Amino acid sequence: MSGEGNASARGKEPPAGAALLAAADTGVVVLDADGRVVWSNDAATRYLGVDATTVGGLTAEVFAEQVAPRLADGEGFVDAVSEGGVDGPNRELHVVDGAEDRWLERRTHPIEDGEYAGGRVECYVDVSDQKHALDRLDRRERTLRAVHDILLDRSRDLDDRLDELLDVAGRMLGADHAAFARFGDGRVLVENVISSVDAAVAPGHAIDTSETIAGVVSGRDALVHADDAAERWPDRHPVGVAGDAGLDYYVGVPVAVEGEQYGVLSFADAAPKQGGLDWELTLLDITANSLGHELANSIREDRAEEQLQQARREFESLVQDVEDYAIFRLDPDGHVESWNRGAEEIKGYEERDIVGEHVRTFHTEADREIGYADELLDRARERGRAVDTGWRVRADGSRIWVNAVITALHDDDGELQGFLKVTRDMTERRAREKQLEHERERLEFVNRIIRHNLLNGMNVVEARANILEGHVDDDVAPHLATIQERVEDMTDLIETMRTFMKAIVEGEEHESQPVALDDVLDDELAKADRAYDDATFEHDELPDVPVLADDLLPEVFENLLTNAVQHNEGPTARVRVETEVGDDEVVVRVLDDGPGIDEAVMAHVFEKGQKGFESPGTGFGLYLVHEIVDSYGGRVEATNRERGGAAFTVGLPRP
Incomplete structure (x- = not known):
């Protein structure tokens, strides 16, 4: 086969630029004005599994029918290719019959001139890496949520929660054996075991620390991770296993209670793991730290009960x-x-x-x-x-x-x-304390993840993107600029969330104080006007009156103004800000002329992660607005206007 790719069986010349396309990683199939295949490259053969020497001259439908058996949705592929539309939305194809699981993105472009004018070009881009990365992120999010819910569910016995925690963490690490054990008097006492290993022991089993890899974890007082545990420590075995069970893969992390070593979380499996586990090990380290706090609470409760003095006789x-x-x-x-x-x-x-x-x-x-x-x-x-x-x-x-x-x-x-x-x-007090404790611990947990993972990750992406600047061609440069812009936006959002959660969790610099509302609104309206050329922002005279707030108040109106513009489906957006000064509060309304809020999401519009009607945002903007205003002792509401559009009402207390 020559570098020109695969020509049609009817003898037509390959399209212009075929030499470049022949070696491209993008699969290319060219169809003429009659809808017949006239050329395809090697990447198309590799991705779609069709014989490039025989597809020439086939109709688009027959070509699609040959490819369909390899796809998860072959019937849909046949319909899409047979219809022959161009400039339509991209379509993902899942190739399930092949050497490897593969995802392709199909793109269709018209041919405007030349020998094949009136035809089209079918492009198939391999997006497997991106798809698998998204799958990994989804699994990580579900694991993070499960660990969070288990640790903070105080309504359940800690022993039951430990069993579930071992199960979730074991599946995250791909380990068939998981155990939690407590240190004491030179021995390791097994308290929880979740295992499919035949040599696993039951809770209550005790063994000398020197005979287990837990002794190594204790000596280092740090997470231990090894793919060759049996070779590295031939005289030791994982906690919860009786003797040598051929478990080469091992992860152990110490659990401390009030600054002192208390126990160890151990995970083991027969086979080493493929690929990095940095994120999983970081989460395991954080989990052990949170578990230590839960154990400390439990121990303190038992201690308090035992130390209570005996009461006197009747009184x-x-x-x-x-x-x-x-x-x-x-x-x-x-x-x-x-x-x-x-x-x-x-x-x-x-x-x-x-x-x-x-x-x-x-x-x-x-x-x-x-x-x-x-x-x-x-x-x-x-x-x-x-x-x-x-x-x-x-x-x-x-x-x-x-x-x-x-x-x-x-x-x-x-x-x-x-x-x-x-x-x-204690009925009322319990409800109040349970809500406050749950919210505070959830914020502490999320803040820790933001500090250790999200912000560091965004900094790495920003640095790598900046390195590429000036080293890409004109076609790629706009995409790089978009990446840099979105990274900057996400970094700003993360910093805002860190500031907000620090104020809530640590109570630092978050005391409400008089803030000039007109200055804040004037600045945010000016910023929004500069940011959105196709939007019009209207307002009456801004009231010269202070409200009880802090330096996060601009975030409230920046998010509401941005939300009003982004949810407008027309060519222009018209946003109006109205104010009303009362004796106890000042009311600010942000009104837009968009499609309004879908009733299906109206009740949840301020919840975290709620995007609503095809929002381009992160889903945290309105949640952040609600949390900030609530911390001031204010209120925020969302309604639909009778004349169309949405109305967001913010009530801020006066000093």
Whole structure:
């Protein structure tokens, strides 16, 4: 075959420029005005699996039918090629029958002049690398979300969460064996195991630290990663495995609690892994750190329970008028003997209705079935005190979240006389604290990922793109400029998010203070006017009035103005800003003349990652607006206007 590619069986000359196209990585198929194949190059043969020497002269439909069996959607490909449209949207093709899984992007261009005028050129670009990279990003996002949800789900037992965490992390690393073990007295105690390895042991197994690779992790006090573990440490084996199981691949990361080594997360497999695992290992390191915090919380709770002092004997006379606490005495078997005003208020029972009833009366049906009330009494008998936080049932059947302390009462001879129970209604406080704690920890987790991964990654992309500047031809230069511009935009967005989350999480420089609203609006309107040539921005006289905010306020209006322009489908966008000064707040409305907000996304428009109606943005702009305004004690709403378009209303408190 010559460098001119494959000519038609009808003897026509190859198209102009064929010498260059013949060796190109882009698959090229040329069709004449009758819709017949007249030329194709080697890349087309390689990608599409057709015999280049025989396709010449075939109609577009027959050509497509030969290619179709190799594709995941062969029927769709035949329809697209047979229709013969040009300048249409790009179409991805998934090649499933071949030496390797491949993704192609099909592009169709008309031939305007020359021998084949009226025909078209079919181009097939290999985008497999980009497609696989997106798949990897998707898997990473799902893993990150799963790890985040497991670590912050305080409603579940930590031991159950550890099992799930090992499963998720093991699948992320491609390891068949995963275990968590605790260090102590020169031994490693296995506490959790998720494994398909025959030699795996059950939780509770203990072994000398020197016989496990966990000892290496402990000695280095850092993550250990090896593809030749059996050869490197022939006298040691992974935690949770009895003896030599031929597990060459190993990852171990230490878990510290309050600055001290506590245990180790271990993962192992028989086969070494292909490709880099930098992102996965970084996430595993962060996961171990977060797990250490969870273990510290659990240990502190147990410690607090054990260190509680024993209460004195009955003191009904001292607590009878207390209304914030239910304080009452139980006999040695757990029956109510006394009742105070707080107990009546919290539990809903009058004294005559509850005295003589067993304490299990206040427990949920599920707790009664497992005998949880008796378990708490037994714990108080053995330890002197039992502390519990959980759901209880009031007289009317409603549930309340309480903190309860049961203290064993003994006489001078040490004989059990009964129990004193003090209960506090924590329902409202629990809901408030749970929401605040969840949001704060989520921001801390995301902020850590932004610092360690996203920003560093964007800096690398920016540096590499700058190196290419001046070394690309005129056709590629606009694409490079677009990359540089988008990298700069994303870096600015990441910096904004870091500033915002630092203010929320760390509480630094985020105290609201008087800010001149007219200056902020004037600056942002001017910036938007310069940025969008085809948009018109209108406003009445801006009010000379301060609002309670901080230096993030410009971000609010920059995002709202940008949102108004980007969601306009017409050739021009018209945006109007209206203000209204009230006694307690100043209202700013950003109105556009676009298509409005789809009712399907209206309720979720301020949620993170919500783009809405084919938005070109990141999906974080409106979420950022909501979070900033909410931190000021303000409000933000989205509605559709009767005359068309969307309206975003921001209410900012006055000093």
